[in-house]
Amino acid sequence: MPRNVLVTGSSGFIGFPLARRLAAEGCAVIGLDPLPPPAPDPGFAAYAGGLNDVHAIYRILRAHAVDTVVHSGAISGPMLARDNPYLICETNVIGTIHLVEAARATGVGRFVYCSSAAAFGDTPPAPVPDDAPLRPKDLYGATKGACDLLLDAYRRQYGFDAVSLRISNAYGPGRRTRCAVATMIADALAGRPTRFDWGADQSRPYLYIDDAVDALVAAARAPRTPQLAYNVAGAEFVPMPRIAEIVKAHLPAADITFKPGLDSLGYRRERLDLGAAARDLGFVPKVTIAEGVGRYVAWMRGAGGDARP
Secondary structure: OOEEEEOOOOOOOOOHHHHHHHHHHHOOOEEEEEEOOOOOOOEEEEEEEOOOOOOHHHHHHHHHHOEEEEEEOOOOOOOOOOOOOOHHHHHHHHHHHHHHHHHHHOOOOOOEEEEEHHHOOOOOOOEOOOOOOOOOHHHHHHHHHHHHHHHHHHHHHHHHEEEEEEEOEOOOOOOOOOOOOHHHHHHHHHOOEEEEEOOOOEOOOOHHHHHHHHHHHHHHHOOOOOOOOOEEEOOOOOEHHHHHHHHHHOOOOOOEEEEEOOOOOOOOOOOOOOOOHHHHOOOOOOOOOHHHHHHHHHHHHHOOOOOOO
């Protein structure tokens, strides 16, 4: 069981609620993020810093006798830093190498990595297995796939206890990067129409933030796993127009239209096989898309309406 846990990206969309959850459940949590936490009293020890300072990483791991690392810090999505490929690689690959090697050298017992289904690129036919080929279509997906391969090599060569979760389409309160669900809700609350030039013929396995946190906690706690990487997504593979219908049920003034085709930043997605995550981690997503959208609408109302990334 994790006791002293380092969470990277602890001010971010996934890292912040994860760090607070682990702290509430009795872990001594150390957060590492270049940005301050989004709450003045986060409930855990927060360090300001990035993954490029390898000496600071070693100091934190040793000073706090860290036994578990959950690495959710990254350039988090293909929409970010697109004009700065070096920064993406430096943060997502070199930064991860710094952290993994420091964790190995200091005897960390479990390393959980937030990977992404973007590592697959265009997925094969459903159900997409955890070991589907990695054929990313953008640099972000390539960095996630590269780190999966590095972690797998650390497992095989050094016996390093790593688990990677290929998280797909996480949404919900706190997300600051581009998200179609957030755009629909924010536009409806502000009285704007939503016009997507993609999506009429596309579906997504949207994963509510609470389920994403559940999956990471499960990965931190599980016995040593027989494989590195696990698909983590929502239980429903939902057509985008159906999501618009759910938004309209909560916000009748919503005016949302789609055109056929892929998102310009996306890839062809099929339903992911979640069986291994249930078998080895005990993770099964709980929040339906209808429930998740309802919670998101309520949160965005409280955030002042136009909380669009």
